[in-house]
Amino acid sequence: MSTDGVNPFGNQSSTHSTWPVVLSVLNLPPWLCKKRKYLMLSILVSGPKQPGDRIDVYLRPLVDDLQTLWRPGVEEVWDEFERKYFTLHAILFTTINDNPAHRNMSGQSKRNGEACPHCLDETCSLWLRKSKKFVLLGHHRFLHKKHPYRNMDCQFDGEKEDRMAPLHVPGVELHLQMKDIKTIEELPKKTILGKRKKRDGEEEDGQGMWNKKSILWELEYWQLLDVRHSIDTMHTKKNVCESLCGTLLQQRGKGKDHENARQDLQDMGIRPELYAEETDTETVLPVAETTLSKMVRREFCEFLHGLKVPSGYSSNFKRLVSVKDTKMNFHLMKSHDFHVSMTALLPVALRGIKTVLVREAVMSLCFFFNAIEQKVIDVDALSRL
Secondary structure (H helix, E strand, C coil): CEECCECCCCCCCCCCEEEEEEEECCCCCCCCCCCHHHEEEEEEEEECCCCHHHHHHHHHHHHHHHHHHHCCCEEEEEECCCCEEEEECCCCCCEEECHHHHHHHHCECCCCCCCCCCCHHHCCEEEECCCCEEEECCHHHHCCCCCHHHHCCCCCCCCCCCCCCCCCCCHHHHHHHCCCCCCCCCCCCCECCCCCCCCCCCECCCCCCECCCCHHHHCCCHHHCCCCEEECHHHHHHHHHHHHHHHHCCCCCCCCCCHHHHHHHHHHCCCHHHCCEECCCCEECCCCCCCCCHHHHHHHHHHHHCCCCCCCCCCCCCCCEECCCCEECHHHCCHHHHHHHHHHHHHHHCCCCCCHHHHHHHHHHHHHHHHHCCCCCCHHHCCCC
């Protein structure tokens, strides 16, 4: 099951939000299950505002149908191959959403930096004072004990990593933790849910890491699934590609290397060579490894501007790239354009970067996304990826 908010009346207006809930049949082969004629539009939530955490109210008819499909099932369904009738049973295998929609579907709170669906209450996060956002840290605790990255305190969060990776929480154990969490019907009407601003007289919910108990826990088999909610790779690639290209091209408002980020590094006490230097007239940012010269940035944009691809392969990059301003028009790019950029174009466009470490890091990231996007993935290669 997949759902996300779209605006059918244009990208510039935010006065309307439509949430389609789409089901895809995973019994079909991978090259058919995502075709349009095999997708089922089960619910269409239309309104001036997005439903937020109250999407459970709209999912009630679908959950009732899913419970019927599981037990007792649908009798007298004709099997053309076996030439006989059988009783049809179906389960909801997983949900696929981006991070904000995952918060609404699972009920997991993201306000206190506990945003990781795997680590849960063991999420390692830090509030950045200048950037005004949470950053998730501690990724190198997933490496083996003798990995050299564990001793690189100045390259990560200022401390050597001795902890082990958090264990995966089984659904049965998580269900026991959720037994005291209130559902959307049981929460007070004044509870703040979704993205609404706090008003006078409203109370914050006091359920810790969870805003609510998802309606999907009513499904009998939901606690037996190892992975109940999945993150959409399309949104991940879009965010990574936009931040990566914005940082390399030094686009204002799109990159991750700016004055506030340098001051956050100083607050954390790591990478002193990148601290911002105050002068009488302005603030000077030292050159980082990812800081490309204007000539290299221009060559990068000229390559994408003059690119010719087969019809239907992607959008025309000539209108997506400005060589004069050395920037990319991300607001004109579609999600498929970000996919093509991350999986095929960036390794070729950045082959002329003299900074070997940056070039190899970007190429390795692109090869990773290319590997996990294949229709057939070798199971033995998953641990290496």
